Amino acid sequence: MLTGSAAALGNAIAACYIDYGLADGANEANGYANRAYVPVNPPIAPHLPGNPNIVDIDRWQSISLPQFIDQAGNPINGNPEFLGPEWGEVAPFALSESDRERRSRDGHEYSIWLDPGPPPRVADGRFDDYQWNFSLVA
Helix, strand or coil: CCCCCHHHHHHHHHHHHHHHHHCCCCCHHHCCCCCCCCCCCCCECCCCCCCCCCCCCCCCCCECCCCEECCCCCEECCCCCCCCCCHHHCCCCCCCHHHEEEEEECCEEEEEECCCCCCCCHHHCCHHHHHHHHHHHC
8 A cells, every 4th residue: 555645656656767767778877978889980071172081981970060059959069979879779668679689890789679771882882772762861
């Protein structure tokens, strides 16, 4: 039998959700920082012509902007970080273990849920496929 106020019950339930969120794999306690992922490409400077310093055209590249404001209206100092390379490690609420595959890159293991397969790669001569897929996002 429960005793106490409705507020105490609400606080107990909220504490359970907060504790779960701190242990769900999102790395909330460290500001959702990437634990293993490191970009291979240096930042691109849009005000300069071309992209002479790119290392791998098929990998993510940050953008060096003189001023950057995130989607919540917060000014960001420095280059925006890659969001989400490790989100496969977050405990899902509607997927089962059979939906997960583990992959390794650069000595780190990553989870991929419902893997659709690799994206088109420019290096494989599939630039037309890449452009088509990019246009769908745009």
